[in-house]
Amino acid sequence: MNKNSRLHQKLKDTFNQMEMDFYPCFDWQFPPPGVRTDNPSSIFQQSLSQVNDYSIYLHVPFCLSVCKFCYYSVSAAKEDNPIRQNYLKALTREIEVYANNLPAGAQCESVYIGGGTPTAMGSYLTDIVKLLHERFDLSQCQEFTVESSPNTLSRSYPKELKVAGVNRVSYGVQTLEQNVLHDVNRHYDVPSILGDLEMLGDIIGNFNVDTMYDLPGESEGAILNTLTTLMRYSPGITLYALDPIREKQGVGVHETAESAQRKFHTAKQLLTDQGYNQLFQNNFVRSGGSYIHQYRRWDNLPVLGIGPSAQGYLPRLQYTNINNIKQYIDREDNFSIIEQQALDHTLEAARELTTKLRFSGVNVDDFNEKYNTDIFTTFSELIDILIGGNQIEFVDGFLKLTVAGERNNNIIPMMFSPDELTGELCQMKHPLAPVFGEFGKRQSAAY
Numbered sequence: 001m002n003k004n005s006r007l008h009q010k011l012k013d014t015f016n017q018m019e020m021d022f023y024p025c026f027d028w029q030f031p032p033p034g035v036r037t038d039n040p041s042s043i044f045q046q047s048l049s050q051v052n053d054y055s056i057y058l059h060v061p062f063c064l065s066v067c068k069f070c071y072y073s074v075s076a077a078k079e080d081n082p083i084r085q086n087y088l089k090a091l092t093r094e095i096e097v098y099a100n101n102l103p104a105g106a107q108c109e110s111v112y113i114g115g116g117t118p119t120a121m122g123s124y125l126t127d128i129v130k131l132l133h134e135r136f137d138l139s140q141c142q143e144f145t146v147e148s149s150p151n152t153l154s155r156s157y158p159k160e161l162k163v164a165g166v167n168r169v170s171y172g173v174q175t176l177e178q179n180v181l182h183d184v185n186r187h188y189d190v191p192s193i194l195g196d197l198e199m200l201g202d203i204i205g206n207f208n209v210d211t212m213y214d215l216p217g218e219s220e221g222a223i224l225n226t227l228t229t230l231m232r233y234s235p236g237i238t239l240y241a242l243d244p245i246r247e248k249q250g251v252g253v254h255e256t257a258e259s260a261q262r263k264f265h266t267a268k269q270l271l272t273d274q275g276y277n278q279l280f281q282n283n284f285v286r287s288g289g290s291y292i293h294q295y296r297r298w299d300n301l302p303v304l305g306i307g308p309s310a311q312g313y314l315p316r317l318q319y320t321n322i323n324n325i326k327q328y329i330d331r332e333d334n335f336s337i338i339e340q341q342a343l344d345h346t347l348e349a350a351r352e353l354t355t356k357l358r359f360s361g362v363n364v365d366d367f368n369e370k371y372n373t374d375i376f377t378t379f380s381e382l383i384d385i386l387i388g389g390n391q392i393e394f395v396d397g398f399l400k401l402t403v404a405g406e407r408n409n410n411i412i413p414m415m416f417s418p419d420e421l422t423g424e425l426c427q428m429k430h431p432l433a434p435v436f437g438e439f440g441k442r443q444s445a446a447y
């Protein structure tokens with residue numbers, strides 16, 4: 001067996017081993033959490049002082065009830081539970097840290113309040129929206145989104161949010177199969193969802209719905225039936241495969257990655273036939289909808305991560321906040337970062353390359369110019385093998401995953417990690433360790 005066929009075989013074995021991973025993966029951070037941690041506040045202050053335009057992600061960790069599949073850091077604490085008030089106080093302190101340290105003139109271009117279910121906070125959420133408007137320069141903000149879910153929107157509430165400055169809602173439907181909703185601990189009926197969507201269309205206009213496929217007990221045509229109805233209402237639709245690796249309560253009877261991919265492509269066909277455009281892999285939008293926050297996030301632009309478990313990115317710095325709500329509230333200073341990674345030129349470049357390869361494709365000329373490098377020289381062997389194995393392709397100036405490669409969308413980008421990082425990942429027994437050994441060495445020192 002020559003070297004190339006040996007490498008092809010090794011790749012295949014690794015991909016097969018990870019076959020039970022999901023498609024498409026719904027979360028991404030590069031470098032992966034836990035790989036390297038640097039000393040907090042000094043780098044943070046310096047990075048924050050270099051921010052020009054930015055986005056805000058703010059995490060609200062409360063829901064009416066916790067869905068069995070949910071992977072996020074959330075609590076079903078009731079409205080009168082003091083933890084909610086205390087969370088708000090801690091959040092306000094954290095907002096002040098950012099507002100007081102951003103350079104004068106820095107502009108916020110998009111805000112995303114996610115969770116959890118922010119609209120489960122009622123008028124507290126309106127107060128948060130107002131506070132952000134007071135403390136940051138949102139005069140150029142193009143998109144201000146709050147996440148929502150059924151049973152949390154009264155008739156007057158979307159109007160109240162709109163007046164406070166919200167112009168987009170991301171609403172979680174998941175499926176319109178009543179028995180499936182019930183089994184995953186989501187208790188509301190389908191007509192109430194459709195009533196909410198009509199109201200969002202009338203009052204907010206720009207909104208998207210989250211849907212999921214591969215949920216336990218769903219019928220064969222569940223996702224297509226769900227989408228057929230939702231397309232009548234929503235300018236934006238997001239598709240998620242149930243991620244059984246990350247869900248916490250053991251609902252995951254995940255089918256194979258192959259069947260997940262098949263469902264995804266059938267759903268994609270239906271949506272694009274009906275005039276939706278695909279953005280960043282699993283978001284679909286038609287006129288009246290937008291995904292500006294996601295666009296900025298996957299374009300490697302700064303995001304202030306505020307609230308427990310939020311992830312942020314500033315020039316030369318990636319960070320994650322304390323996950324535990326109680327610890328977030330009880331922390332002694334106003335600083336909530338638990339883990340941060342300083343990014344040198346090489347890691348910055350790798351972050352952009354891997355993220356774009358994963359979500360949209362890499363414009364090679366733009367990338368080479370920005371990072372003063374040549375991807376095809378730096379990764380010549382890896383690119384040859386991946387193109388030969390039909391995992392990536394070079395089309396119209398873009399390096400992209402092929403349809404076969406999409407299935408390995410959370411693996412292939414990682415293979416473009418720089419040597420020093422793959423070394424650390426190997427020590428952490430990352431599943432890609434066997435192939436990193438073969439491809440880890442770049443052929444040029446430049447990135």
Ligand SMILES: C[S@@+](CC[C@H](N)C(=O)[O-])C[C@H]1O[C@@H](n2cnc3c(N)ncnc32)[C@H](O)[C@@H]1O
Pocket residue numbers: 026063069070071072114115116117147148149150171172173174210211212240241242243244246247
């Ligand atoms: C932070 S949740 C917020 C949405 C809102 N709270 C709701 O559920 O209606 C964002 C989306 O992540 C998706 N999600 C959550 N857990 C997941 C899992 N284990 N696998 C795949 N998608 C998941 C769901 O589609 C959900 O709507």
Ligand code: SF4
Pocket residue numbers: 062063064065066067070071072074115116117149172
């Ligand atoms: S999926 Fe949404 S509603 Fe369900 S627990 Fe997670 S964040 Fe809360």
